[in-house]
Amino acid sequence: MEIKSNNEEVLLTRSLLVNQEHAINYNHCTGPAGGADGGSSSSVTASVVISTAVAVCGAFDVGCAAGYSSPSQSGIMEDLGLSVAEYSVFGSVWTVGAIVGALISGRTADLIGRRGAVVYISEIAPKNIRGGFISAGSLVLCSGRSLFYFVGPVLSWRILAIIGAVPCLLQAIGLFMVPESPRWLARPINYL
Secondary structure (H helix, E strand, C coil), X not given: CHHHHHHHHHHHHCCCCCCXXXXXXXXXXXXXXXXXXXXXCXXXXXXXXXXXHHHHHXXXXXXXXXXXXXXXHHHHHHHHCCCHHHHHHHHHHHHHHHHHHHHHHHHXXXXXXXXXXXXXXXXXXXXXXXXXXXXXXXXXXXXXXXXXXXXXXXCCHXXXXXXXXHHHHHHHHHCCCCCCCHHHHCCCCCCX
16 A cells, blocks of 8 residues: 555656646646646647657558558559459458457556557646547548558559558657656556
8 A cells, every 4th residue: 555655656746757847837738827828838748749659650550551452452463463362361461460469468568568559648648638649649540541542552562561661660669768657657566
């Protein structure tokens, strides 16, 4: 019980993501008297923005994967000599991967951290902007899908695959640079 109390106290006094004094003095984006002061006193820090950008790279890549198979169908079928049935299996493989990933991701996130997930964004974002930051995941997912639908017909399927790998690389590098969420750091450690 005392460990939980200590963890909560650490979270309240030593947040990596929000300048607590600034938020208390300005009541989260409002002036000292409670009115708006032109927006110069936001409680969003660079760490929150960068951490959110890293986390939504995965959503962008899911959008790219979802939009990949349609514009690249004819090129893949010609280059690899696939029938329609074989290509259908090829186009559905990422769905199977998503199912397997969903089955193991919860436990994996509990063991190694949540830095690549939407739950991470909800844990690090200040409450006054949390909804906007969480919706960024849906926005970039749709953007990735739209990007592949628009550029797919003019680029080869191999170039599309390379473009789809870029967000994965950015996320893999960025995950080493963003902090863990305070809630994950304060969790009780139970590996069994």
